[in-house]
Amino acid sequence: MGCNYFPVRGLLAALRQVYFTKQKRMLTSYPARLPLRAPTTRPVFQPCSRLHELSAEEAAIYGQLDPLKIPQHVAIIMDGNGRWAGKRALKRFLGHQQGAESVQFVVETASRINLPFITLYAFSLENNLRRPKSEVNFLMKLLRSYLMGNVKRMNDNNVRMEYIGRISELPSEVQDTMQWATESTAKNTGTTLTLALNYGSRSEIVDATRKVISGLIAEAHERGCSLEDLIQVDGLEARLDEHHISGALYTAHMPDPDLVIRTSGEQRISNFLLWQIAYSEIFITDRLWPDFRGIHLLEAIQNYQKRERRFGGLGETFTDEDLDALEPAAEVAEEIVTELSPKQLAEK
Secondary structure: OOOOOHHHHHHHHHHHHHHHHHHHHHHHOOOOOOOOOOOOOOOOOOOOOOHHHOOHHHHHHHOOOOHHHOOOEEEEEOOOHHHHHHHOOOOHHHHHHHHHHHHHHHHHHHHHOOOOEEEEEEEEHHHHHHOOHHHHHHHHHHHHHHHHHHHHHHHHOOOEEEEEOOHHHOOHHHHHHHHHHHHHHOOOOOOEEEEEEEEOHHHHHHHHHHHHHHHHHHHHHHHOOOHHHHHHHHOHHHHOOHHHHHHHOOOOOOOOOOEEEEOOOOOOOOOOOOOOOOOOEEEEOOOOHHHOOHHHHHHHHHHHHOOOOOOOOOOOOOOHHHHHHOOOHHHHHHHHHHHOOHHHHHHO
16 A cells, blocks of 8 residues: 655645745844954054155156056065075075065065055965975074064064964964064054965965855854755855955955066966956066065066056957947958858868
């Protein structure tokens, strides 16, 4: 004797509908959730006139720039320390030491021209995993030495110190020094220097996604419902989009880079700020990082200002007259067909 399951299924469906309706009423009446990233207490950027501190050579280049088109954020892939040392038959650690000097020269020039943000790719996640342990240990000691020896110069130049990356995986004594440097410069209102340490962009995107999902799970738990029901109320698109990912990145508090500079002539991004540099201008120089100075930063900005940024559009110089001059698509298609041979047409 067979059983008739249809009434039971109908009852289950009805019960589920009642439950979901109740959950939806509860969720829609709940106060809007807090932003993914709470407002920060960072000081507002306050530009001040320090152009008189530029060298004569730097001032000559700055005089050719448009002050209104200075980038808001410059990111630099510092490359070439090892090659710089190798060309001079020196040990690699001397190249790193010289590279640390370049950092301060470049940052001081950035602060003098009122560049709000400068981010330096100092130590990648891959460096930590793939470089010899002795080199990694030296780089950690060099970082501590740099911070302890330059905080006063940062304060003198009104520079604020910050970091991005998986900082918690660095040695505890390094983290302590980093925290000290951050607190010691926290009240400065000029350029924000951000060091990317133990950083990898793919890892950052993974961490951001985990942060968004963890936030949703916590919210569902607080409201006493399942994650599935929470998402069903507003739809997944409303809960997870570019805005949410951007807000969960390490760099959520700063604008995306306008300009990316890579030294040493290598033409790759090396897993650096992949999400943030979608529309950044890229400037590559053959100069090795230990030889890079403030004047070279200004030269890169000069090159940047000659470019037209389109962000996927047509650009400011493209006018309606240019559109009128374009051939209709149908005519272009017909011309292509007439140029093809009968054999090519048959293959199509």
